[in-house]
Amino acid sequence: MYLHEFQAKGLLRQYGVPVPDGGVASVASDALRVAKELKGDAWVLKVQVHAGGRGKAGGVKVVNAFSEVYDEATRMIGMKIVTKQTGPEGKIARRILVEKATDIQKEIYLSFLVDRDSEQCMIIASAEGGVEIEEVAKENPAAVVKENINPVTGMGLFLGRKIAKRIGLDSSLLNKFAEVANKLYQCFVDHDGMMLEINPLVVTGDGEILCLDAKMTVDENALYRHPKIAEMKDYGELEPQEVRASIFDLSYVSMEGNIGCMVNGAGLAMATMDIIKSFGGEPANFLDVGGGADVNKVREAFKIILTDPKVKVIFVNIFGGIVRCDLIAQGVLTASEEVPSDRHIVVRLDGTNVEEGRRILEEGAAKSGLNIVTGETMADAAKKAVQLAAGNIEQKEEKPSTKAADKGGAK
């Protein structure tokens, strides 16, 4: 789960990590109030969206006159932020963070993440802060310092000093840096962080260390032990379909295409999207109904796809293991009754209770006039879905029967 910058900074403050003074505003007049309270003569306004690259997209602005705060805030609140990470549709900035501007002497990159290889947390640092770390790693890998953190002993000041030295910090800053790094790690690990990125961490004109930015993601699976973090989830950052999916604990990612997919299992769901694409189609979503799906969950999953206006054809690809095919069939039918649609549904069922599932679907389709097309294999079904989505409907044996049923059901 992503945290907003202001949320992450709030957590860091609790750990005594130095962050700039500031406050959040969702209307321009609030921004003005925050700026006034902060005093000083320069402020930074930063849009709060779940995406990197805000600066380049016009989402970060230094304001040097109090009289300009209101105008800039008015411009920024509600603006659409389009960056590499948001995709072309962009994200609406509903809030801005107003902070006191900082006198920057040096910018450093610092992050913490879970390293799969060493099966421990890792700290990454570079003297080249303020730019994308991927770029630095590509062009000058020696400038990126990485160290594992022992999960039992924790980080230790020594490791902080070692890193500070390696990225070329002045001796006078070693202890300060080590302390801040340790506090950051503690905050990261206490909240089940998956990633915490401070880019940049700066040395100010008067030789202090300050975390100018903070990007943090936390482990969704650990939210049960962090109720306060769970409350921070910003549903406004999700698409309507994604909000509904998260309510029903479904794994859903919205995509650009027009073929809605309902699949069991993350790997098969990804493979389904891949095979659609290989036949020239475009998936509208990734949707994994999961292992323990019951009829309700399947119904909700199917409704999420049915209510997505960009979906032209629905592709159900199920290999029943724990999830039984008959249950999937029932879920599809109930959802279709609740959200009537004349869209084609291409179904491929295999595995546990497959015969029963197919029978339920056939009978249900005949009764309610659903446009159900069956596929024998994954490839066969995917091909049919792509053809239907492209409008190249081949009038094959399935069509006449469903069409006849269609009329009967409609009138």
Add this chain to the structure above:
Amino acid sequence: MSILVNNRTKVVVQGLTGSQGKFHAQKMKDYGTNIVAGVVPGRGNTEVDGTPVFDTVEEAIRNTGANASIVYVPPAYAADAIMESVDANLDLCVCITEGIPVKDMIQVKRLMKTSSSRTMLIGPNCPGVITPGECKMGIMPGEIHSPGTVGIISKSGTLTYEAVKQVGAFGFGQSTCIGIGGDPIIGLKYIDLLEMFQFDAQTECVVLIGEIGGQAEVKAGEWIKQNFNKPVVSFIAGQTAPKGKRMGHAGAIVSGGDDTAAAKMKALEECGVYVVQSPDDIGKKVAEVLGK
């Protein structure tokens, strides 16, 4: 032969009294798995469908001679259940539970690395392991499997079933199929299992199914190139996955530039692995490689 489990494996079910544990224990028994005990703290001296339940794994071993465990314990307690099995020095622990916090798995792996226990872990968040016709420790549909010469290693559950079905349609059975799970931190990894398949006379070909995120597939490819003398067929799921979006599995997220499906496929191909573009071609490629 086969790897990890066979008809001599004696299984204890951790979390036997839960709905998942109960249901799948019965399915495993139906398949022929030798389920000897259940472990549920506080429920010792009871029975579930004729299987004795003990309070601790240690006690279950002492009374039944169990040498493997399967965990169906809820996520908040699952890491602790794995550690109990490691502490009890079982040969194998299979953890089915989905949704264990990564931090808990870091602790589990720390214990495994620093203790003298011999326990090997499969999972978590995985379908388990099956040696067709002998032992099913997991939640996979047993009936689609048949004994044979193809070993399967996969991060994904249902995609493994797909591979099993396809391989079967071409007349090939499986030696052992292992779902290693899609979490960032897991027990046995590709290379650990490839090493076992290398020395398993029954296995003639290995199917390796991967997905976006991490470097495990690439590392496996490099190891295969250096050490493995049997053909490997591979499919990587997530060719169409957008960057930065988590695709279901906690580990399936494209974060850096080189953990995309395309990069992994290229790397594996360069290591001499038969990489298929479409998930529908797994069975066909195995048949081709094994010359039928």
